[in-house]
Amino acid sequence: MFYIKRCDYEAKAVILRPTFYKQEVMDTIQIKDKQFKVSIEAETIQAEVARVANEINKDLIGKNPLFLSVLNGAFMFTADLLKHITIPCEVSFVKLASYEGTSSTGTIKEMIGLNADLTGRTVVIIEDIVDTGLTMQHLLESIALHNPEKVLIASLLLKPDKLKVELDIQYVAMSIPNDFIVGYGLDYDGFGRNYPDIYTVID
């Protein structure tokens, strides 16, 4: 029977992981009609994600938070963040379905797929990126209808210069310029979510 001792496995993980990321970094990638250049490497992302997790671990001791991950974009951030969470917690997933709203903002996104009871809970929304902040604003309104005790936001990325609404975002892994990015869960027309690094579009 094939068998790896736990200590061997751990030693391999420590040695191989940084090398793996280094080998995988590509300076530029092509997705459909657009070229992208690497802007945040995996090591930096991992360090910032661990930092955010440690802040959450300290802030939410005794709160048994429910992490609410917003698919699809937040899937990688969620997986990596949760590996560093050491306090008791639950995780659940929702999606945002777009529909044409009647308000001046045009497209409104409705939260679907919630199967957790948020009543009286400390909820931490895990989002990939806050750009104008309109999506997050709608999400906060939808979540408030479920009577949570408290709602906090953990966003992998924030474009501070694009924000159109006032938002209290407690945890931000990285702030970035206004450019369009892909990788680490974020896509361009469905592609590019698989990269461990983040890439910025080249005009």
Ligand code: 5GP
């Ligand atoms: P907001 O409502 O804050 O303007 O937009 C939030 C959503 O827009 C994100 O959840 C994400 O799906 C998308 N988005 C905003 N900026 C970017 C970006 O630079 N790259 C990608 N791939 N998606 C983005």
